[in-house]
Amino acid sequence: MPAEEVGRIFGDVGLGTFRLTLARPLERGEYLAVVDESKRAVLCQLDDVERRSDLNLEKANRLAHGDAVPVEETFFGRSVILGYREGPIVRVPQIPFRPGSPVYRADEPLIAQVLGLKSNGGSSAYLGLLRNHDLKVELDINALCQRHVSVLSKTGGGKSYLVGVLLEEFLKHKVTCVIIDPHGEYGSIRYRSEHAPREHARFGIDAQGFRDQVQEFSPDTNLNPEAKPLTFSLGHLDARELLLFMGITNVRGFVAPMKALLDRVAVDNPEYTVRDLIQAARHGEERSPLLEAIAERLEYVDETHLLAPRGTSLSELVSPGKMTIINLRGSAPDVQELIVTRIATSFFEQRKRGKIPPLFMVLEEAHNFCPQQGQALCSRILKTIASEGRKFGLGMCVVSQRPARVDKSVLSQCATQLILQVTNPLDVRAIAQSIEGLTDGMTEIIQGLPIGTCLVTGGGFQTPLFCEVRPRASRHGGESVKVVPAS
Ligand SMILES: Nc1ncnc2c1ncn2[C@@H]1O[C@H](COP(=O)(O)OP(=O)(O)OP(=O)(O)O)[C@@H](O)[C@H]1O
Ligand SMILES: [Mg+2]
Known part of the structure; x- marks a missing residue:
């Protein structure tokens, strides 16, 4: 049984939530455990914390003048009940917990068991560590490709960095990928990361470049000299x-x-x-x-x-086990749309016929290619891939800094969502509406997430969880540009 008691259940107890006293303040999101009527350890999660005191206006004024004022504090919180595992299924007790029951800090084996944190063997993508724990969060690559993924955050929230992590994992597993890269950020995956070896050690990652597995095409090879020319017949x-x-x-x-x-x-x-x-x-x-x-x-x-007269052939573009970057840096938006339409249509048609290997297509800046309002040239084929692609082994990763502006029918087909910090109220609402099981507390947490922490929903997990994204093994190409030169 979990050892450290952190508080007691009080008040009216429901089947989904309960309130608890806390001996000291804990962080929102902390995992807790309660023993139910059938003596099962049930995983719970702190969704809200409050700190009450008897510090009134008069006492606060005295404190400000340097007087020693005794302050009485009480802490309490609200917890959601995540459940206990019975084989592959997570169940929630059908009898409310008894008021007065002790609440413990959950131990890692219980957390791992209920959340379903396990290695998927040969098909695992190591995304990072469960926030505040040393438990690895691994996503099943087959599930990601078959059921599509979305990566959402405000600008600078860490989407491209996280997609880079996923791509490194895909390359390690020889998954064929194609990246629609409007800003020319992804070519740096060829080179080893030069950042913080200490962080790498904590996450168990070795710096590594993927030069041999990467090819790049661009319509503008003057601007993008590492790319081969991309042409159409x-x-x-x-x-x-x-x-x-x-x-x-x-x-x-x-x-x-x-x-x-x-x-x-x-x-x-x-x-x-x-x-x-x-x-x-x-x-x-x-x-x-x-x-x-x-x-x-x-x-x-x-x-x-x-x-x-003779354009780039599909067999050149799609190379089994490799990653192809379609670098669109420097191309006008209408040309970018044309290219995406053409490429996506060919992929879909050729995958149907089994002429190219199963592949995973990353669509950066998805709000431009499949907008919710108005129509882009490529909207139709992208919607088709979102709804039918999985039948043909064509997975899609939709990346956007404006979730509210991405076509809902595309976003709703993404069974796994990786969400970093989002602050725009319209985007927060769009996300909250599209995710099952997202609590009010989690919606608030999303708005204040530090860089590098993401919310994972779906992906084989029955409850949403927060993950500290592992450092990149290769170099990240989307560094923010400093306006003031270093002195
Ligand atoms: N997990 C992480 N660990 C360390 N640094 C990170 C992490 N994620 C992002 N960063 C840093 O944050 C900055 C922004 O990240 P990134 O380029 O991925 O943002 P973005 O969401 O793709 O932005 P945009 O919407 O503008 O494309 C980069 O400088 C990157 O190095
Ligand atoms: Mg980006």
Whole structure:
């Protein structure tokens, strides 16, 4: 039985919560244990703590003047009942605890047993340690990939760092991953971390780079010299798709002349270039203001270097057991949307046919690619992957600093949520509404979480838990930029 008694149950006792006196103040979130009527140790969690005193205005004034004033304090709290484990199931006692029962500090074996903290053997992703404990929090990689994940926090909350941790684990387990990286942050995973070896030792992590398992593609290799060029096959695009690449979203009126232009050019030269199309639009027999408008937009497409007679093949992009970074740094938002649409559609189609290995796709800045309001070009395919991807071994990790602005139908498909500090009231509300079992206390804790601590919900755990994210083995690329130079 747990040894250290911390307080006693008092007042009216419910089946989900109870109040307790505390001999001294404990931290909110602390795990407690109570023995129920059937002599089972039941895991509970402190959800609120209060400190009452007899320090009235008059006494406080005397204290301020330096008088020795005796202050009487009492501590009490509210605890939620998490339950006891019966095989794979966590149950909650159906008879309320007896008032006056002692409440103990829970010991680690009970915490690990009830929360389900166990290694999933060969398919575990080591995320970090249970907050204030030395218990490892490991997520089942298969479950993550099959049922999708969301990583949410305010800006600078530590999302990309945490995703880096997940990716390191995936690479160790040879899971094929593709990262949509709008800011070019993830290439640094190639290199070993140079940070705080003491922290590494506490978490049992060795610094390590993953150079041999990482490849990077970008439409802009001048800005991103470590990347190989990312191009799409011009010949594989039909008139509508090409118009989208040209930024013409209202395609009506353009489709017929575009189709005629493509047919005309392809007859003589099946491996045509964008310049061939411009030439034909401007100097062909049929000239019109519409064709001139098409030529102008094609000039813009030509500058992006995105379309080539032979584009990057899917077999180059997806390499089994490796991580592919699609570095979109420097690309305009509409071009980024086009790329994501094209890539996500190919992944989905080719996974259906089993032509590429099962893979895990990370979508950074998801609010831009599948917004709740308005429509992005890629919204439809991302919603399809969110709802059907798991059947075909296409997992998704949705990352966003504005949870309230991400399409709800995408977010609701994420069975595992990793939540770091969130302060915006709309985002807090969006999260609270989308997570089962989130208590008021936890919702408050989320708003004050220190960097590096995340709330884990789902992921094979029956109750939400807080985890101190382990340090990165590799270098993190999203360091905040200091405006004042170091002196
Ligand atoms: N677990 C952690 N341990 C130590 N430092 C961390 C941890 N998580 C984040 N940081 C630090 O916090 C800063 C912000 O982290 P990160 O880049 O992951 O934020 P973000 O949520 O992705 O922000 P944004 O929304 O702006 O992309 C970085 O400087 C990073 O080094
Ligand atoms: Mg980030």
